[in-house]
Amino acid sequence: MGEFTLSCPVPITQSPTILMAHGSGGTMMHRLLETMFLPAFQNDELLAQHDGASFNINGARLAFTTDSFVVRPLFFPGGDIGSLAVNGTVNDLAMCGARPLYLSAGFILEEGLPMDSLERVVASMRAAAETAGVHIVTGDTKVVDKGKGDGLYINTSGIGVVEHDLTIAPQSVRPGDSVILSGDIGRHGMAVMAVREGLEFESQIESDCAPLASPVLALLDAGIAVRCLRDLTRGGLATTLVEIARSARLHIHIHEDAIPVLEDVRGACEILGLDPMYVANEGRFIAFVPPEDRDRALDILGASAAHIGDVTEANDSLVTLKSTIGATRIVDMLSGEQLPRIC
Amino acid sequence: MGEFTLSCPVPITQSPTILMAHGSGGTMMHRLLETMFLPAFQNDELLAQHDGASFNINGARLAFTTDSFVVRPLFFPGGDIGSLAVNGTVNDLAMCGARPLYLSAGFILEEGLPMDSLERVVASMRAAAETAGVHIVTGDTKVVDKGKGDGLYINTSGIGVVEHDLTIAPQSVRPGDSVILSGDIGRHGMAVMAVREGLEFESQIESDCAPLASPVLALLDAGIAVRCLRDLTRGGLATTLVEIARSARLHIHIHEDAIPVLEDVRGACEILGLDPMYVANEGRFIAFVPPEDRDRALDILGASAAHIGDVTEANDSLVTLKSTIGATRIVDMLSGEQLPRIC
Numbered sequence: 001m002g003e004f005t006l007s008c009p010v011p012i013t014q015s016p017t018i019l020m021a022h023g024s025g026g027t028m029m030h031r032l033l034e035t036m037f038l039p040a041f042q043n044d045e046l047l048a049q050h051d052g053a054s055f056n057i058n059g060a061r062l063a064f065t066t067d068s069f070v071v072r073p074l075f076f077p078g079g080d081i082g083s084l085a086v087n088g089t090v091n092d093l094a095m096c097g098a099r100p101l102y103l104s105a106g107f108i109l110e111e112g113l114p115m116d117s118l119e120r121v122v123a124s125m126r127a128a129a130e131t132a133g134v135h136i137v138t139g140d141t142k143v144v145d146k147g148k149g150d151g152l153y154i155n156t157s158g159i160g161v162v163e164h165d166l167t168i169a170p171q172s173v174r175p176g177d178s179v180i181l182s183g184d185i186g187r188h189g190m191a192v193m194a195v196r197e198g199l200e201f202e203s204q205i206e207s208d209c210a211p212l213a214s215p216v217l218a219l220l221d222a223g224i225a226v227r228c229l230r231d232l233t234r235g236g237l238a239t240t241l242v243e244i245a246r247s248a249r250l251h252i253h254i255h256e257d258a259i260p261v262l263e264d265v266r267g268a269c270e271i272l273g274l275d276p277m278y279v280a281n282e283g284r285f286i287a288f289v290p291p292e293d294r295d296r297a298l299d300i301l302g303a304s305a306a307h308i309g310d311v312t313e314a315n316d317s318l319v320t321l322k323s324t325i326g327a328t329r330i331v332d333m334l335s336g337e338q339l340p341r342i343c
Numbered sequence: 344m345g346e347f348t349l350s351c352p353v354p355i356t357q358s359p360t361i362l363m364a365h366g367s368g369g370t371m372m373h374r375l376l377e378t379m380f381l382p383a384f385q386n387d388e389l390l391a392q393h394d395g396a397s398f399n400i401n402g403a404r405l406a407f408t409t410d411s412f413v414v415r416p417l418f419f420p421g422g423d424i425g426s427l428a429v430n431g432t433v434n435d436l437a438m439c440g441a442r443p444l445y446l447s448a449g450f451i452l453e454e455g456l457p458m459d460s461l462e463r464v465v466a467s468m469r470a471a472a473e474t475a476g477v478h479i480v481t482g483d484t485k486v487v488d489k490g491k492g493d494g495l496y497i498n499t500s501g502i503g504v505v506e507h508d509l510t511i512a513p514q515s516v517r518p519g520d521s522v523i524l525s526g527d528i529g530r531h532g533m534a535v536m537a538v539r540e541g542l543e544f545e546s547q548i549e550s551d552c553a554p555l556a557s558p559v560l561a562l563l564d565a566g567i568a569v570r571c572l573r574d575l576t577r578g579g580l581a582t583t584l585v586e587i588a589r590s591a592r593l594h595i596h597i598h599e600d601a602i603p604v605l606e607d608v609r610g611a612c613e614i615l616g617l618d619p620m621y622v623a624n625e626g627r628f629i630a631f632v633p634p635e636d637r638d639r640a641l642d643i644l645g646a647s648a649a650h651i652g653d654v655t656e657a658n659d660s661l662v663t664l665k666s667t668i669g670a671t672r673i674v675d676m677l678s679g680e681q682l683p684r685i686c
Binding site: 015016017018019020021022023024029032033036037040041043045052053055057058059060061062064065066067068069070101102104105106107108109110111112113114115116118119122123125126129135136137138139140141142143144145147148149150153155157159161340341343 | 395462
């Protein structure tokens, strides 16, 4: 009798080629980062594994971030690739606790893109930059052959200035900290999905795409001892919580019934078999704050914000969720892909 | 008899859709910038129309640049998209007279890209960053569906620090200034073209892809009163000279026989009917310096550098070239496209 092995079916996590799931924000993207990019580009600033890098130049403390946008379709209810590209980078800077100042814009245009579409996107970027108070100061344009793009891809990179002395990072999270969510989740992902799949709901779901620098700076200006900030993009709330629990080597316990989800979003998710916890957002963030600062932070963030959970003593790097029916389960990162090309 | 009009055939300069020529670095790209991007993103930093933006943050004078790379094929003699992406942004910072410090890297990966290719590119970026003395501190990865990319696109943005008080810009160019070219031209474009078209020459043409911060900083450290710097990428030497003549509202007169071109490059250009003056480079720049600094600048840049011409009093914004056979002709920007997807 020959040898044999038994194995359970597990999601693919290694592949000789790039798969869509490598862009999901979930397990495979993390593996790609950890096995390829981090070892190659090893340096102190990168190893912080934050939404951006932070460093000092001639006494100025700066934050620096980059993000490419490949959302399909280019236009969706509540935004378009232009507003997304500006707000995405503004928000990454905000999550470093920085005041966003300057943005670059790199365009990869597909041959045949209607000039009208480009004009609409550029106008939308201009409006978003004005709203967020940033200047787009440098740019680049490349054109690729028809069939080698998808209309338009945009990269934005941003520079912000850090005007406080806090270390806003997973490593600063402490047992007992409160987890505050800035608003309802799942709207961006479902808005894009609805357009892409031609779904119609009673009322149109609009993306939550919005700049987050003002609420974050309001927290900092009020002296809230913010431990960690993270915006909830690819992979959604669940993946973000798991990332932070792992980096901080702590346990986060959250309450499902404290997490705001619009009725339409919940309905759309149910129809499509998606969990709102994993759906992308573009204008929502979580803040970890000391319990004594919690109520003040909630006041500053307004009625849409919610205290959704707490950090506990356990150093098991896990996230648990108490569901609406009272059961407790472990929350994992997004595995594979739920919804590609969402940002 | 109805009305009729006579018109000469002219190159297309307006189009309702994006054409490959919009990415050429020539006339159509300039028109796109001037009619769409500059009016939308109007601000002092952008209006400088330089390779990058420059501004002060808390007393530090910084330069900020961005560039997307869509070169096809990904690997070519003398470099690949990875070394190009690092050196391209390092060079844009150098052309602002800045010391390059930090880079971001945004990857747009096409589904199906072999993991090996990505590994080679990442290793090449690492090596190029080490050579140029910059840190890649923040990054982003997106994946697009098969058929919506071309293997791999990379955006790099960069931050540098400006440590001198010169205003390095076309506006600083003065009549009498000498035009210095840092080395032979046309190699990058012809190296890529040879691979793409399967051409073979007696010896392989290698891209000139290289970081330019060291020679530029050597000029500045030696106290050369550098007026303007520009690297010769899309559109080549000719387009760059025309850009500067127009921005400075002066006349530049150059001597064809002073412009170094390798024999193989000249031969390849002749076979393909291309003018080396319009072929892209990735490791060459021109420096405008006062005549009294010319010889010292040439010494610093070494034997490959050449004094190719001078700025004259005429304010006609033209570039003229005295050809090897003694005739003088007006040099224009690249119109349409000579060679797409070169960087």
